[in-house]
Amino acid sequence: MAYTPQYGPGQSIVAENRRKQMNPNVKLEKIRNVTDEDIVLILGHRAPGQAYPTAHPPLAEQGEPDCPIRKIVTPTDGAKAGDRVRYIQFADSMFNAPSQPYQRTYTECYRYRGIDPGTLSGRQIVECRERDLEKISADLINTNLFDPARVGIRGATVHGHSLRLAEDGMMFDMLQRCILEGGTVKYVKDQIGTPLDKKVDVGKPMDDAWLKANTTMFHSLVGTSYRSDAEYIEYIQRIHSLRTKYGFMPVE
Amino acid sequence: MAKIERAQKLFLKALKTKFEGDVADTKTGFYNFGGLNQSPRKKEFMEASKKVELRRGISMYDPNRCHLGGLPMGQRQLMTYEVSGTGTFVEGDDLHFVNNPAMQQMWDDIRRTIIVNMDLAHQTLQKRLGKEITPETINEYLHILNHAMPGGAVVQEHMVETHPSVVDDCYVKVFTGDSELADQIEKQFVLDVNKLFPAKQAEHLNEAVGKSLWQAIHIPTIVSRTCDGGTTSRWSAMQIGMSFITAYRMCAGEAAVADLSFAAKHAGVIQMASHLPARRARGPNEPGGIMFGHFADMVQTNRKYPNDPARASLEVVGAGTMLFDQIWLGSYMSGGVGFTQYATAAYTDNILDEFTYYGMDYIKDKYKVDWKNPSPKDKVKPTQDVVNDIAGEVTLNAMEQYEQFPTMMEDHFGGSQRAGVIAAASGLSVGVATANSNAGLNGWYLSMLMHKEGWSRLGFFGYDLQDQCGSTNSLSVRPDEGCIGEYRGPNYPNYAMNVGHQGEYAAIVASSHYTRNDGFCLSPLIKITFADPSLPFDFAEPRKEFAKGAIREFVACGERTLLMPAR
Amino acid sequence: MADAEFPQCRIVTERLLKPETVEKILNKLAVIPGIRRIVINGPSIPQKVPYGPARGLDNPHSGKATIRVGVTDVDLRVQVGTFLLELETRDIVSQVEEACKEVFTNFSYSVKEGKFMRSTPTQVDYAKYGPNANEIMLGLVDPKNKTGPTLIQGHK
Numbered sequence: 001m002a003y004t005p006q007y008g009p010g011q012s013i014v015a016e017n018r019r020k021q022m023n024p025n026v027k028l029e030k031i032r033n034v035t036d037e038d039i040v041l042i043l044g045h046r047a048p049g050q051a052y053p054t055a056h057p058p059l060a061e062q063g064e065p066d067c068p069i070r071k072i073v074t075p076t077d078g079a080k081a082g083d084r085v086r087y088i089q090f091a092d093s094m095f096n097a098p099s100q101p102y103q104r105t106y107t108e109c110y111r112y113r114g115i116d117p118g119t120l121s122g123r124q125i126v127e128c129r130e131r132d133l134e135k136i137s138a139d140l141i142n143t144n145l146f147d148p149a150r151v152g153i154r155g156a157t158v159h160g161h162s163l164r165l166a167e168d169g170m171m172f173d174m175l176q177r178c179i180l181e182g183g184t185v186k187y188v189k190d191q192i193g194t195p196l197d198k199k200v201d202v203g204k205p206m207d208d209a210w211l212k213a214n215t216t217m218f219h220s221l222v223g224t225s226y227r228s229d230a231e232y233i234e235y236i237q238r239i240h241s242l243r244t245k246y247g248f249m250p251v252e
Numbered sequence: 253m254a255k256i257e258r259a260q261k262l263f264l265k266a267l268k269t270k271f272e273g274d275v276a277d278t279k280t281g282f283y284n285f286g287g288l289n290q291s292p293r294k295k296e297f298m299e300a301s302k303k304v305e306l307r308r309g310i311s312m313y314d315p316n317r318c319h320l321g322g323l324p325m326g327q328r329q330l331m332t333y334e335v336s337g338t339g340t341f342v343e344g345d346d347l348h349f350v351n352n353p354a355m356q357q358m359w360d361d362i363r364r365t366i367i368v369n370m371d372l373a374h375q376t377l378q379k380r381l382g383k384e385i386t387p388e389t390i391n392e393y394l395h396i397l398n399h400a401m402p403g404g405a406v407v408q409e410h411m412v413e414t415h416p417s418v419v420d421d422c423y424v425k426v427f428t429g430d431s432e433l434a435d436q437i438e439k440q441f442v443l444d445v446n447k448l449f450p451a452k453q454a455e456h457l458n459e460a461v462g463k464s465l466w467q468a469i470h471i472p473t474i475v476s477r478t479c480d481g482g483t484t485s486r487w488s489a490m491q492i493g494m495s496f497i498t499a500y501r502m503c504a505g506e507a508a509v510a511d512l513s514f515a516a517k518h519a520g521v522i523q524m525a526s527h528l529p530a531r532r533a534r535g536p537n538e539p540g541g542i543m544f545g546h547f548a549d550m551v552q553t554n555r556k557y558p559n560d561p562a563r564a565s566l567e568v569v570g571a572g573t574m575l576f577d578q579i580w581l582g583s584y585m586s587g588g589v590g591f592t593q594y595a596t597a598a599y600t601d602n603i604l605d606e607f608t609y610y611g612m613d614y615i616k617d618k619y620k621v622d623w624k625n626p627s628p629k630d631k632v633k634p635t636q637d638v639v640n641d642i643a644g645e646v647t648l649n650a651m652e653q654y655e656q657f658p659t660m661m662e663d664h665f666g667g668s669q670r671a672g673v674i675a676a677a678s679g680l681s682v683g684v685a686t687a688n689s690n691a692g693l694n695g696w697y698l699s700m701l702m703h704k705e706g707w708s709r710l711g712f713f714g715y716d717l718q719d720q721c722g723s724t725n726s727l728s729v730r731p732d733e734g735c736i737g738e739y740r741g742p743n744y745p746n747y748a749m750n751v752g753h754q755g756e757y758a759a760i761v762a763s764s765h766y767t768r769n770d771g772f773c774l775s776p777l778i779k780i781t782f783a784d785p786s787l788p789f790d791f792a793e794p795r796k797e798f799a800k801g802a803i804r805e806f807v808a809c810g811e812r813t814l815l816m817p818a819r
Numbered sequence: 820m821a822d823a824e825f826p827q828c829r830i831v832t833e834r835l836l837k838p839e840t841v842e843k844i845l846n847k848l849a850v851i852p853g854i855r856r857i858v859i860n861g862p863s864i865p866q867k868v869p870y871g872p873a874r875g876l877d878n879p880h881s882g883k884a885t886i887r888v889g890v891t892d893v894d895l896r897v898q899v900g901t902f903l904l905e906l907e908t909r910d911i912v913s914q915v916e917e918a919c920k921e922v923f924t925n926f927s928y929s930v931k932e933g934k935f936m937r938s939t940p941t942q943v944d945y946a947k948y949g950p951n952a953n954e955i956m957l958g959l960v961d962p963k964n965k966t967g968p969t970l971i972q973g974h975k
Contacts, residue, residue, distance in 0.1 A: 018708075094655075094661070094707065100707065100708035100709060101708055101709040102704065102708040102709060102710075103708045119709070119716070120667070120709070120712060120713075121666055121667020121668065121670075121671075121709040121710060121711055121712070122665075122666065122667065122709075155871060155872065156868075156870050156871025156872065156873070157868065157869060157870055157871060159665070159862060160862075161709075162661045162662060162664075162665045162666075163658075163661075163662055163665070163835065163862060163900075164658045164662070164832075164833065164834055164835050164900055165834055165835065166834055166835045166836075166837070166898065167834045167835070167836055167837050167840065167925070167926070168837070172835055172862050172898060174862060174863060174864055174865060174869075174878075174880070175868060175878055175880070176864075176878075176879070176880040176881060176882065179881065188879075192868075192871050192872045192873045193868045193871065193873040193876065193878065194873045194876060195876075195879070216708060217706075217707055217708050218706045218707065219655050220651075220652045220655045220656065221655045221656050222655075225652070226648060226651060226652075226702075226706040227648050227652070232705070233644065233648075233702070236698075236701050236702050236705050237640045237644060237698065237702075239701065240640065240697065240698045240701050240723045241636045241640065243721075243723035243724045244636060244694060244723045244724065244726065244727055245636075246724055247723070247724040247725055247726070247727055247728030247733075247734065248727075248728050249728075322970040322971070322972060323849055323854060323855075323856065323857065323889075323970065323971040324856045324857070324955060324956060324959060324968045324969070324970055324971075325845075325856065325857040325858070325859065325888070325893070325959070325968055325969050325970075325971050326856075326857075326858050326859075326956075326958075326959025326960040326967070326968035326969070327858070327859050327860070327895070327896050327897050327960060327964075327968075328858055328859070328860045328897070328959075328960060328961050328964075329860070329861070329862055329863035329896075329897050329961055330961055331860060331901075331935075332935075332936065332937050332958050334934075339934070340939075341934070341936070341937040341938075341939075341958070342937070342941045342943075343937075343941055343943045343958070343962045344962075345942070345943050345962050345963075346941045346942045346943055351942050351943075352942070658831075658833075659831055659901070662900075801942075802941050802942060803939060803940065803941045803942070804940070804941065804942055804945055
């Protein structure tokens with residue numbers, strides 16, 4: 001019997017959004033158009049136009065050992081070329097940011113190959129080969145996974161996810177990598193805080209109604225309360241109960 | 253956003269007492285003493301300023317004229333903390349164990365303690381040597397032992413001795429469940445169970461200890477600091493041996509001495525902590541080997557406040573996070589300067605306290621658990637549904653509190669702080685409701701799963717590691733896979749490496765006994781030993797003691813200044 | 820000297836504030852007679868990048884502005900979201916509330932009485948000031964901060 005992934009329980013909009021983000025058959029909604037060059041600038045790993053630095057020779061040149069696994073797994077473009085492993089890291093505000101740490105990790109695992117995500121409470125990092133990273137980053141920034149004001153692209157000094165928003169609606173960033181100017185958010189520093197020569201415009205912050213309708217985090221004050229999604233709670237309690245029961249290794 | 257700040261329920265209560273009036277009143281008689289002159293500091297400023305003005309002929313401090321005359325304003329990124337339940341405000345640095353002598357003394361008092369049985373030695377003396385054991389001989393022995401234990405010479409003439417002032421914290425007392433025997437021993441040497449404990453607890457303890465007689469020994473702080481926890485039993489056994497030889501006029505070389513030694517070093521010894529495997533490389537009486545049940549017995553709050561098992565458990569959280577997170581994992585194990593920030597989240601600003609008392613209200617309303625009158629009678633059967641219901645509700649409430657009050661979320665700005673506190677409140681509530689430590693632990697793990705799914709984030713990696721698999725090992729009890737909570741400890745396989753958990757687990761274990769008004773959780777001997785009012789650290793009030801340490805009011809032992817030129 | 824207990828209150832705003840708003844409210848608060856001392860609190864905005872690959876670089880940040888309170892310049896080091904005030908008497912809380920009402924017009928705020936600041940010294944103060952710490956300065960800045968509090972000056 002073929003298994004159809006369900007991606008998660010719940011009847012709330014939050015649950016629905018989570019499923020949509022995770023399900024690779026649902027196209028992520030393209031909202032903005034940050035160019036490839038601008039994404040390279042924000043990432044800060046190489047200058048636009050610069051050749052990709054390598055960690056090893058291209059696979060075709062270095063002679064692969066006779067390994068059945070390597071025959072099964074098609075290398076990604078970045079792996080094929082021998083790119084370095086680089087990263088993009090996000091800080092997501094708890095005030096209705098569209099994606100949230102675990103949600104990002106699950107989503108990326110369903111949608112991309114050759115990645116290594118790391119999940120913490122205040123940030124989520126994904127590492128992969130550099131040219132793959134740039135492609136993935138374009139998705140992560142240009143679609144409904146991102147909000148210019150409540151999601152920060154922050155390689156370091158990430159403090160902000162649990163703080164109140166600023167008067168202008170921006171999430172706190174001690175390095176102020178981006179500013180709200182003329183109605184749109186512009187990155188003035190790359191993700192680690194090095195000033196950029198030009199401002200990178202990542203578009204208009206989404207409004208409160210959109211954020212509430214698109215977030216993947218429950219929040220009883222500004223969003224959908226966790227308690228209101230009875231199916232979600234019931235499901236987690238069911239998982240917990242089954243895991244507890246499994247501790248006794250019940251004979252089927 | 254309507255609400256910004258949480259109601260400081262506990263604080264308001266304190267304020268009300270302080271001002272003896274309705275705190276909503278905007279006027280009080282308390283301050284109506286005459287404006288600026290009511291402030292001694294301002295008065296002092298004005299007086300000092302007057303002198304300067306006379307000397308230099310130029311006007312200076314004049315707050316009446318210039319009301320902006322030097323209004324001090326500071327900027328802070330971190331706030332001061334209130335040590336929960338104490339009303340004392342301190343800085344984070346004051347709660348680092350290196351800066352806090354009370355914290356050091358708490359751990360010193362555990363590490364330098366050993367309990368040694370007397371019956372084995374008495375049997376040797378009676379049966380092998382035909383000596384008579386009477387209350388008089390026991391008193392004589394205790395006099396000698398209290399001379400020898402701190403380092404006074406017995407038996408041999410030319411021994412060097414320790415200076416009494418640097419070992420003044422070292423002494424030995426005895427206890428027994430036999431009230432008749434206890435009455436015949438000099439008061440100064442007796443831990444009187446009937447006086448120290450509430451009646452019900454005393455009854456339980458006396459019954460458990462029975463007619464056996466035990467020595468509660470505290471070797472000098474300075475010795476256990478210079479050596480290690482493994483020294484405690486050795487140091488004590490050496491002095492015990494010498495004291496028996498002296499008290500019972502034995503020949504120092506006779507074979508019975510070996511039996512006394514064996515009893516004092518091995519057969520009759522209760523260590524505070526078992527030794528650890530080679531990879532953690534510690535001897536006995538080091539923090540990693542303390543079982544949660546024993547730690548719950550060391551803390552004495554339930555003895556002093558038997559009608560508030562929540563408070564007593566919260567004191568275990570404070571003491572436990574300090575010892576296990578700050579000292580054990582933070583320093584002993586990681587080699588770092590201590591995980592103070594993680595630990596303090598659980599015992600500052602009354603946040604865990606408020607979540608826990610919410611749980612108490614809930615179990616009272618829904619399950620009719622009269623938690624203020626602890627007894628085994630009204631406890632709820634720990635079914636999975638009950639655990640899920642209580643832990644689920646307490647978790648949801650705590651998450652909502654963080655959501656509703658941004659300042660609380662900013663206080664606990666990291667996921668690990670929030671996860672520990674939410675799960676602890678959940679586990680304690682289940683523990684108090686069911687009197688079952690493993691059910692309490694199971695509640696903790698449900699809380700972790702719910703928290704992670706609700707907010708799509710949890711804590712640092714350690715929370716992913718042990719808390720995602722905890723449901724499975726929390727109720728099954730099989731070798732190397734599970735254990736009842738009382739026997740778990742910082743060295744339990746799944747708990748050994750993660751900060752932010754062990755103190756709370758110990759408290760969950762404690763709560764399941766405090767709620768029954770048990771005399772002890774795991775060891776009656778340890779419970780009685782730490783009830784000793786002569787101990788420098790008051791184990792009934794750990795958080796208050798930490799606060800005293802933070803504000804320079806705690807006097808610790810192991811002092812060396814006597815031995816050095818003054819600075 | 821007898822320990823005087825002074826009432827305290829805390830202002831928390833729904834949003835973290837711009838320097839201009841901080842300047843506005845502080846100037847309103849500073850002219851209320853009977854405020855003994857103030858702490859402004861919020862996340863730190865460092866002079867230089869403190870961690871990561873860009874460590875040591877300058878950190879231009881619009882929140883790091885210099886504001887003027889009374890006749891005193893204050894270099895903001897934090898993005899302010901909370902104000903702690905110690906008062907001579909509780910009567911002036913209403914004036915504090917009035918000031919907030921005038922300044923915080925675009926978002927909500929709360930003013931709450933309670934105990935929020937330290938008024939007794941701790942180990943940290945002993946290490947910093949010795950045994951005779953001036954209690955009016957206690958807890959005004961982070962323990963590791965080297966610059967200390969600002970004395971706001973001004974005339975009627």
